[in-house]
Amino acid sequence: MNALLTSRGLQVCRGERQLVSDFDFDLNAGELVAVVGPNGAGKSSLLTALAGLLPAGGDIFLRGRALGKLSRRQIARHLAFLAQDNEDPYPATVIETALIGRHPHIDFWRWESTADRRRALKALRAVGLAEAANRQVATLSGGERRRLAIATLLSQAPRAYLLDEPLEALDLAFQVKLLRLMRHLAALGGVGVMFSLHDLSLAARHADRVILLDGCGGTALGKPEAVLKPGDLGNIYGCAIRRVEIEGLPFYVAR
């Protein structure tokens, strides 16, 4: 089995609602998979469940091994999860926060090594925060904090990235920059990225495959042009959605 992350017959529920039923999926190395759907359709729940952070029915395998048989620490070495919002009640510097990502790789009795710090600094550089390494997190803007959270994942250096709304709070330039960074990671080999977002246009242009959740347990999975059909989208979102092309790139507009 070559897939990084595999689900077979996945069932995800929140309370009484069945959000995902019988979902078979493989996240392969080298690909970007977007998760889209209306508010409350279960995008976060699906990602959290695949990360093993939400109890779910069915089977999940991380690089061929059953997720339930692995410790959280073993999982964290291969799979990183970006939560929708971060709390930071205590003061910490930017570099300290990025170094947190090294936690699953450092032995219980050891401290971070120079190599760990170098990796964390490199991660900060990738999101444009290297200059701010010694700053307090509290002094960062919302978008900068989001980038810092992504840097923490980069320093974790997993094979599978599960990102819940990574583009949230980022300006237009950084949205594209982050998508390119994700593409770059996937192209380097051995890495697969799965991310949820609301912007269907970005999903269509940047993802290799798209998962569309209808909020009633139904899932559509496939190439962006096959899944993101204006008619289906209109039914699921409950409003007319048009697909237009500008300079050959697809855009989705709600009417």
Place this chain on the structure above:
Amino acid sequence: MAAELAYSVHRPIRRGAALVLILAIGAAAALLMSLFVGSVYVTPGAVLAALTGHGNALDHTLVLDLRLPRALAAFSTGALLGLAGALMQVLLRNPLADPYVLGVSGGAATGALIALLAGLGTTAATGTAFAGALVSTLIVFVLAHGRGSWAPTRLLLTGIVMAAGWGAVVSLLLALSPDATLRSMLFWMMGDLAYRSAWHLPLVVMMAALLIAMPFARTLNVLARGELPARALGVPVQAVNIGIYLLASLITAVAVVEAGTIGFVGLIVPHMIRLTGGADHRLVLPGAALGGGLLLTVADMVARSVAAPRALPVGVITAAIGVPLFLYLLLRTRTLK
């Protein structure tokens, strides 16, 4: 400005390590000083003579039998409170948490007051206070843990409600008690090292607790980022939460039994360390222990000497020293930004 300096992977800024060293030296100095200072001043020569087994009997008694045990009791109690506060603040992800927030001290007070009301004396009160603290710990644990998931908010609310309940019981006991026992009860409640039991127990418990907690300090750093990110980074959150809760409650119980409820130390000392040395718990834990010990040693020294022969409640002094110092640190960090 130091904060703007470029970060070096080879020499990460170790301001925290320097802080811990300074606190250790300060604590040692305070312990030494508390041997001289008190209602009667003992000269350095006499202290040295007493410590080496020479000198006259009065100095010997004063230094070795009265001041040294009391200073060690103050230091270890303060260290326990600082450590417990730092742990509770991570456990509840709430900067307002202190060692008493989950009702441990209320349970201890209730236990102690029942013993005093029954006329059993202070030795028995020590035992019943410890029992009360443990009962309170278990009640909160079972109630908050009942439905499996253990959100910090749920734990916090359960603890606060239990603390309020104990407060009502304490008021009831005070209202029922005759005038003769009321004074000793009030003194127990105010927190005072004059009624300490033995200094060995808090010292041993403090060192053991620090040894147990230190290897988990990096895990605490991750946990402080929130429960979901911590799990995603490989922390077995549930088990670590339970461990922190039991450890923090136990050491708080030892501190309360030793010296009653002493405010401010457990709340502000960990924050002082975070404000000056950074939030890395590998430095916050020893820093909070040393800082708490230092603060309480100094406060107790002041309390028993400033208005001698009258001794003031030590809680008054910890507040008098701690509140302005904490506010200064808080304001200073605000202007830095």
